[in-house]
Amino acid sequence: MKLVICEKPSVGAAVAAALGVTGRKDGYIEGNGYLISWCIGHLVQLSEAAAYGEQYKKWSYDSLPILPQEWQYTVATDKGKQFKILKDLMHRADVSEVVNACDAGREGELIFRFVYHQAGCKKPFTRLWISSMENEAIRSGFDNLKDGREYDALYHSALCRAKADWLIGINATRLFSCLYGKTLNVGRVQTPTLKMLVDRDAAITGFQKETYYHVRLTLPGAEAASAKICAADEASRLKAACEASAAVCTSLVKEKKTIAPPKLFDLTSLQREANRIYGYTAKQTLDLAQALYEKKLLTYPRTDSAFLTDDMGETATGIIKVLCEKLSFMEGADFSPEIAKVLNSKKVSDHHAIIPT
Structure with a gap:
């Protein structure tokens, strides 16, 4: 029996339909040699700071920085039932293999691995890696399941991202909130992005108008213009020189250009x-x-x-x-x-x- 773990119930239903699995149970679908269940997003996550000691329950400057030596994990409080269902299914005697059918990307890999490790599962696991939810693509993916360990680097990348978010978010948020006496959320992504917006807004607010000049030649059927000239006297000299002379067109070049269509969307x-x-x-x-x-x-x-x-x-x-x-x-x-x-x-x-x- 293979246990297939998807990221969401809707995906689990699509996989079950593609594989002809119809036996609906509480939190999973069974049939045709498969058990198909789902995570409901992030079932397991990195524990909050308070899990590492009583001194971290209250936000204080003196307790910083918080640097876990052994990371702890917590089942989301509102998703305990589904985690228990998955854990029980993983430890069922007739389950010989687990299939990671979470989204084929970094976060999908993390969602599955967190549940797999938190449940204490030691059974071999494979990876469903597909780019389409069509029935044919799903069946083809199951015909070509990959060894789950081939995606260890992807998992470690996701784990690194999660820990970086935790370390920066927890420590920096508490630091600035304690220093300034109100909650100031700081994040690995949101804070640098906010800085870019603030800088741009400051540049717009502090913009100073500068006068500049163009010298233009108005010609039959055409127009020529100089680059920006900051000094009025320099523009006047160029204008006077042009008025005393005749404009001569020395060459005319026509080009036929082909514009390629846009690429496909990423x-x-x-x-x-x-x-x-x-x-x-x-x-x-x-x-x-x-x-x-x-x-x-x-x-x-x-x-x-x-x-x-x-x-x-x-x-x-x-x-x-x-x-x-x-x-x-x-x-x-x-x-x-x-x-x-x-x-x-x-x-x-x-x-x-x-x-x-």
Whole structure:
């Protein structure tokens, strides 16, 4: 029996449907040699500072810094029931293998490993690594499960991120809150970002207008202009020199340029375009893309690649054909997409570009 652990109930339901597992139980689904359950996000997390000693329960300057020697972990208070279900399933005698089916990325790896270690599980585990929630992609992923230990470096990267957030967030927040007598939240990401906003706002507020000049030649069918000139007398001398002379066009160059279409979307470029066109924040775009991914309409959104793998040519051609049928202005058009330009396995790390399914 294989125990499959997903990140969310909705993903668990999709995996169960793809594998033909229908026996619904309390907190999991059973059948066809599988037990499919889920984490409900971060079930286990790094413990709060108070777990490391009574002296840390109260915020004080003298107790800083807080530097755990042995890190402790806590089950989220509102998710204890689901953790117990997962722990019991992991220790069931008929379970021989655990499958990590959390999101195929750094945080998904961390969510699974925290639960696996907190439950004291020692059974071998494999990794489901997919970029689409379509049934065919899920089944293909289960046919090609990876050894879970191949992703140890990804887990250690996520663990390092979590500990860095904890150390900076806990210590810096307490430090500045104690120094200034009110709660001041400090974070590894939010504080440097806020600094950039403050600096930019200060530059706008403190902007000083400066007078500058352009000398322009108004010509039949054209216009020529100088660069910015700060000194009025210098601009006047140039203007006088031009008025006393005749302008002669010595050469005319015409160029035909070809502009390449934009690359496929990675998460950052998708967030940028969604903000430009719809005004969405980065988080809104990610949340919407994640929801579409879970509804099997988009591929995995947390990607930094703008290319597809070399073996996805047929998939891309099929999707383009479907999309062209939906666009009225493409009706009857003689269009042969240059698929090769978006295929490059060397530029795909964990996940390929975001595309519709």
